Amino acid sequence: ATHSLFLLPGDGIGTEIMLEVEKLVAWTNAEGLTDFSTDRGLAGGSAYDAHGVAITDEDVEKAKAADAVIFGAVGGPKWDDVPYEQRPEAALLRLRKELAVFANLRPAICYPALAEASSLKRELVEGLDILIVRELTGGVYFGEPKTITDLGNGQKRAIDTQVYESYEIDRIARVAFDLARTRRGLVHSADKKNVMKSGVLWDEVVKGVAADYPDVELHHILADNAAMQLVRTPKQFDVMVTDNLFGDILSDVAAMLTGSLGMLPSASLGAPDPATGKRKAFYEPVHGSAPDIAGQGIANPIAMIASFAMALRYSFNLLELADRVEAAIAAVLADGLRTGDIAQDNRKTVGTEEMGAAILARLKA
Amino acid sequence: ATHSLFLLPGDGIGTEIMLEVEKLVAWTNAEGLTDFSTDRGLAGGSAYDAHGVAITDEDVEKAKAADAVIFGAVGGPKWDDVPYEQRPEAALLRLRKELAVFANLRPAICYPALAEASSLKRELVEGLDILIVRELTGGVYFGEPKTITDLGNGQKRAIDTQVYESYEIDRIARVAFDLARTRRGLVHSADKKNVMKSGVLWDEVVKGVAADYPDVELHHILADNAAMQLVRTPKQFDVMVTDNLFGDILSDVAAMLTGSLGMLPSASLGAPDPATGKRKAFYEPVHGSAPDIAGQGIANPIAMIASFAMALRYSFNLLELADRVEAAIAAVLADGLRTGDIAQDNRKTVGTEEMGAAILARLKA
Ligand SMILES: CC(C)[C@H](C(=O)O)[C@@H](O)C(=O)O
Numbered sequence: 175a176t177h178s179l180f181l182l183p184g185d186g187i188g189t190e191i192m193l194e195v196e197k198l199v200a201w202t203n204a205e206g207l208t209d210f211s212t213d214r215g216l217a218g219g220s221a222y223d224a225h226g227v228a229i230t231d232e233d234v235e236k237a238k239a240a241d242a243v244i245f246g247a248v249g250g251p252k253w254d255d256v257p258y259e260q261r262p263e264a265a266l267l268r269l270r271k272e273l274a275v276f277a278n279l280r281p282a283i284c285y286p287a288l289a290e291a292s293s294l295k296r297e298l299v300e301g302l303d304i305l306i307v308r309e310l311t312g313g314v315y316f317g318e319p320k321t322i323t324d325l326g327n328g329q330k331r332a333i334d335t336q337v338y339e340s341y342e343i344d345r346i347a348r349v350a351f352d353l354a355r356t357r358r359g360l361v362h363s364a365d366k367k368n369v370m371k372s373g374v375l376w377d378e379v380v381k382g383v384a385a386d387y388p389d390v391e392l393h394h395i396l397a398d399n400a401a402m403q404l405v406r407t408p409k410q411f412d413v414m415v416t417d418n419l420f421g422d423i424l425s426d427v428a429a430m431l432t433g434s435l436g437m438l439p440s441a442s443l444g445a446p447d448p449a450t451g452k453r454k455a456f457y458e459p460v461h462g463s464a465p466d467i468a469g470q471g472i473a474n475p476i477a478m479i480a481s482f483a484m485a486l487r488y489s490f491n492l493l494e495l496a497d498r499v500e501a502a503i504a505a506v507l508a509d510g511l512r513t514g515d516i517a518q519d520n521r522k523t524v525g526t527e528e529m530g531a532a533i534l535a536r537l538k539a
Numbered sequence: 540a541t542h543s544l545f546l547l548p549g550d551g552i553g554t555e556i557m558l559e560v561e562k563l564v565a566w567t568n569a570e571g572l573t574d575f576s577t578d579r580g581l582a583g584g585s586a587y588d589a590h591g592v593a594i595t596d597e598d599v600e601k602a603k604a605a606d607a608v609i610f611g612a613v614g615g616p617k618w619d620d621v622p623y624e625q626r627p628e629a630a631l632l633r634l635r636k637e638l639a640v641f642a643n644l645r646p647a648i649c650y651p652a653l654a655e656a657s658s659l660k661r662e663l664v665e666g667l668d669i670l671i672v673r674e675l676t677g678g679v680y681f682g683e684p685k686t687i688t689d690l691g692n693g694q695k696r697a698i699d700t701q702v703y704e705s706y707e708i709d710r711i712a713r714v715a716f717d718l719a720r721t722r723r724g725l726v727h728s729a730d731k732k733n734v735m736k737s738g739v740l741w742d743e744v745v746k747g748v749a750a751d752y753p754d755v756e757l758h759h760i761l762a763d764n765a766a767m768q769l770v771r772t773p774k775q776f777d778v779m780v781t782d783n784l785f786g787d788i789l790s791d792v793a794a795m796l797t798g799s800l801g802m803l804p805s806a807s808l809g810a811p812d813p814a815t816g817k818r819k820a821f822y823e824p825v826h827g828s829a830p831d832i833a834g835q836g837i838a839n840p841i842a843m844i845a846s847f848a849m850a851l852r853y854s855f856n857l858l859e860l861a862d863r864v865e866a867a868i869a870a871v872l873a874d875g876l877r878t879g880d881i882a883q884d885n886r887k888t889v890g891t892e893e894m895g896a897a898i899l900a901r902l903k904a
């Protein structure tokens with residue numbers, strides 16, 4: 175095979191929705207549109223149950239060696255009390271860090287067929303197309319010290335450290351500006367420079383990068399105001415670049431606006447290898463493992479399939495095929511098919527497999 | 540006078556809306572409903588222009604000595620380039636810290652007359668009444684180290700530190716649980732315990748406090764999910780307790796849901812003095828100094844007046860008078876008066892003074 179995919183379905187609905195991606199891969203391979211080898215690993219609770227760790231070193235190595243990692247979702251109440259270092263999320267954090275996929279792209283797109291499902295008024299979200307560019311390997315997620323100390327007298331002190339160096343901000347800003355050029359040419363950079371020194375440096379570096387992109391419009395916005403403005407008039411935004419923690423929250427707000435959390439993919443990219451030009455890459459849906467509906471065959475596979483489409487686009491430069499997969503998703507929605515999470519009156523509610531099959535059928539057509 | 544108010548109008552619209560509070564105080568004093576002395580100070584850009592600092596030591600001392608501080612808003616483009624330590628926000632941060640007002644209460648109420656102004660669908664926000672209880676004197680706002688270091692080679696490193704000790708979490712949790720008892724008896728505690736050690740400690744301490752409040756229902760929620768759920772189905776929340784940084788963002792999201800940012804007050808309270816039982820207290824609108832409309836006499840004074848109502852309630856136990864002020868606000872809105880920020884078809888748009896006068900007239904009636 176020319177290219178390798180490493181599949182980490184994870185927990186809960188992760189395994190169910192990954193199956194639909196595997197069917198897609200089988201078809202694109204059979205058609206000669208791709209030449210992927212696939213391997214599977216365990217991550218999160220399922221890895222803990224099998225090996226006592228959130229992910230094995232072996233699977234981390236496989237992820238590093240693969241051309242792209244396709245990740246489902248991790249976590250569930252079953253693992254609420256496992257040791258902190260082995261909690262399901264630890265798999266995700268370790269993979270992000272070891273793959274060094276610093277650029278997390280989270281598109282928030284409102285599918286026309288679903289505009290009604292948003293909690294916002296239709297006219298505010300119809301046609302919404304925001305891209306959140308979140309820094310993913312720095313900040314308070316990984317900074318040291320990160321400790322809880324017993325002070326005696328029943329008192330403890332907890333410390334987390336937000337650290338950013340110029341180069342980390344520079345490279346994520348360039349990703350945002352490059353992408354803005356292919357879109358509306360507008361970047362909002364969100365930080366809390368009125369309170370945080372990391373925000374001061376963030377703003378300084380982003381403004382420096384902006385000088386290399388005179389054709390892109392840069393606006394500074396405070397992170398709290400960004401959250402408000404996303405709720406007030408989301409269509410004012412095109413690309414928003416922000417740090418790991420603000421990106422976590424702001425991308426979730428943006429996702430929720432679309433009314434279709436189960437539909438949203440993400441891509442996490444590393445720096446291009448100087449020799450080969452290849453980037454390490456990690457694709458995952460924005461939603462979680464939804465333990466409440468796991469095992470029922472009713473999960474929405476669209477975010478997972480759309481994440482695979484992002485892999486086609488960003489890791490394999492198969493732009494046309496990526497477009498076709500995305501068009502197939504939009505088409506089945508326009509046809510009136512819905513999974514339970516986006517059920518609507520006068521639309522047909524289907525399960526995971528049926529939705530996956532419908533998308534595949536559209537692709538074949 | 541029995542009680543002292545220290546007024547810090549600040550910058551921009553702060554000075555205009557504070558005038559309406561002063562008129563109210565003149566009336567409640569004249570009626571014998573209150574016996575307030577008032578003094579005024581400078582904060583933010585106006586203090587910088589006069590004294591070269593965001594707030595003078597003398598004004599900080601006056602704020603500490605007062606029974607309540609009534610604060611307008613600070614900031615504006617004019618002061619974008621003043622030295623970091625003297626930026627307008629520094630006044631606010633210094634006051635919060637020196638007054639030790641750790642408990643920031645931010646009610647997000649949707650006035651029936653304004654439900655249509657929300658970007659959310661009416662049925663999702665009509666009757667909304669959320670209280671965000673934000674920790675205000677700890678966390679990443681004040682933790683040390685908080686530095687930018689030059690590393691050479693054009694590289695810098697910025698560090699901010701999130702620090703929480705058990706007692707800080709314990710006392711803010713108790714404020715939240717006490718308030719929940721007077722409301723729907725429901726507390727959501729928001730943190731990122733899946734990533735931050737401060738979140739782990741936060742959750743541990745809050746769960747410990749909950750044991751003293753068997754009549755209050757506690758739910759843990761991750762901060763990113765909290766932001767999403769606020770946008771999705773805000774009425775599921777009653778009281779939400781969270782740290783300084785998450786509280787900054789989540790309270791802004793909650794405020795925006797109501798469609799009436801210019802209407803929302805806040806109270807920041809210290810610990811009761813062991814001898815006198817008095818709490819230091821600081822009242823301010825949630826909105827900013829709105830430099831774009833400053834000086835035009837069109838700012839909405841309602842959040843400022845509602846902040847004064849919170850002072851009547853929390854600092855002076857004048858519950859009936861506080862209720863009357865709040866009822867007067869609701870009444871003028873029901874009468875159809877609107878400032879520009881909440882203008883509606885078939886409603887009368889008025890300026891700051893006219894709105895203040897209408898509320899006062901309602902109070903007199
Ligand atoms: C699961 C969790 C560690 C993760 C994060 O906080 O980054 C998730 O919320 C996300 O946004 O991918």
Ligand SMILES: CC(C)[C@H](C(=O)O)[C@@H](O)C(=O)O
Pocket residue numbers: 368369398628631632787
């Ligand atoms: C002005 C700023 C320092 C402040 C904060 O971040 O706390 C503001 O956003 C607020 O919420 O009161």
